[in-house]
Amino acid sequence: xxxxxxxxxxxxxxxxxxxxVGRYFSLWLxxxxxxxxxxxxxxxxxxxxxxxxxLIVQCKVMxxxxxxxxxxxxxxxxxHLAGGNVHRITLAxxxxxxxxxxxxxxxAAAVDLAGRDILKAVQVSVNPRVINCPDPESANxxxxxxxxxxxxxxxxxxxxxxxxxLANLIGGATEATIVARxxxxxxxxxxxxxxxxxxxxxxxxxxxxxxxRGLDSQTAYAIVSIDIADIDVGVNIGARLQADHAEAxxxxxxxxxxxx
Numbered sequence: 518x519x520x521x522x523x524x525x526x527x528x529x530x531x532x533x534x535x536x537x538v539g540r541y542f543s544l545w546l547x548x549x550x551x552x553x554x555x556x557x558x559x560x561x562x563x564x565x566x567x568x569x570x571x572l573i574v575q576c577k578v579m580x581x582x583x584x585x586x587x588x589x590x591x592x593x594x595x596x597h598l599a600g601g602n603v604h605r606i607t608l609a610x611x612x613x614x615x616x617x618x619x620x621x622x623x624x625a626a627a628v629d630l631a632g633r634d635i636l637k638a639v640q641v642s643v644n645p646r647v648i649n650c651p652d653p654e655s656a657n658x659x660x661x662x663x664x665x666x667x668x669x670x671x672x673x674x675x676x677x678x679x680x681x682x683l684a685n686l687i688g689g690a691t692e693a694t695i696v697a698r699x700x701x702x703x704x705x706x707x708x709x710x711x712x713x714x715x716x717x718x719x720x721x722x723x724x725x726x727x728x729x730r731g732l733d734s735q736t737a738y739a740i741v742s743i744d745i746a747d748i749d750v751g752v753n754i755g756a757r758l759q760a761d762h763a764e765a766x767x768x769x770x771x772x773x774x775x776x777x
Contacts, residue, residue, distance in 0.1 A: 544574050553577040555590055568594050576607040583611040588622040601629045609636040616643045620683060628686045635686075638737075642681040645741050648692060650675045650699045661700050662751060663707025670751030671707050671716055673723070675699065679738040689737035699743065702727035713750060720745040 541560040548555040555574060563570040573593050581587065597603050606625045613620035618639065628635045651661060651674070660672035677699050682689065706726040710716045716723055724743045733740040 541570065544570055547578065548574050551578045551581055553581050554587075559590065563594065566594065566598070568597055572597065572603065576603050579607050579611065583614060585610055585614055592622060592626070596626050596629070599630060601626060605629070605634070605636045609639045612636070612639045612643065618642060618683065624683070628683075631687050633686055633737075638681045638683065638686055641679070642683060645678050645680040648677045648679060648696060649746075650677050650696050650703075652696055660747075660749070661703045663704040664754045665707055665710040665713040665716060667712045668754050669713035670754050671713055672747075672749045672751050673703055673707070673745060674747040675703060675724070676744045676746045678741040678744070679733070680741055682733070682737055682739045685735065686737050690735060691737060694736055695733065695738055695740070698732040699727060699740075702730055702732055717748065717750070720748055 541557055544560055545555065545557045547553075553574065555577060560570045560574075563573060573590060576593055577590065593603050596606065606622070606629050609625055610620060610622065612618075613625075616639075620639065625635050628638065651659060653659075660674055662670055662672050664670050677695060679692075679695060703723060706723040707716060709726065710722065724745060727743055728740065
């Protein structure tokens, strides 16, 4: 009876070892030949912790092959268990490394858990993005309307080129803040022009004033440039106000005359 029990236990043990080897050996071998240090036992423990070992091995292999500094396997597992996208984080680190951008695993992981797309952020840092101001798809889309000192209205559309400020991704204001600040700055800059002709002759007068105000402070973006896409002459606000004022005075005078 004892011999039979030993045989059964031995058989089950060999079967378990065969299953483990069959399931994890290829992953372990892939990690081994690529210089990624992940033990066979670690792969088994990943499955017990509800972590996909194939995903972890893939991320580690990608990082090593791209020349990144080795980061702990435990950090990748923790990020995955916390709901992070470890694959996109790894891709973001590879893009940043090849572009010469200083980005480490901890920063990228924190940005990912904060709800920001870290890969897209790095890509925008490498290839700046153009934002239309005002946003043509918003309810207030159209033009930015400002009035010069001579009373003539100017209708302006601008394109803002931005790149990601990785240092301010966590807690930094979003794209909507950039659009709002630039819009406010454009309207204010038009108001400082003595004449609408001054702005039409050199639209850079407007953009220079806006750039000097540091509107990208405390935001997730750094403004590269602000360019006037379109500028049109609107109505004569000054003349309209004078006409309204004259009409109001005429009504007051007429009312006094009727009283007399």
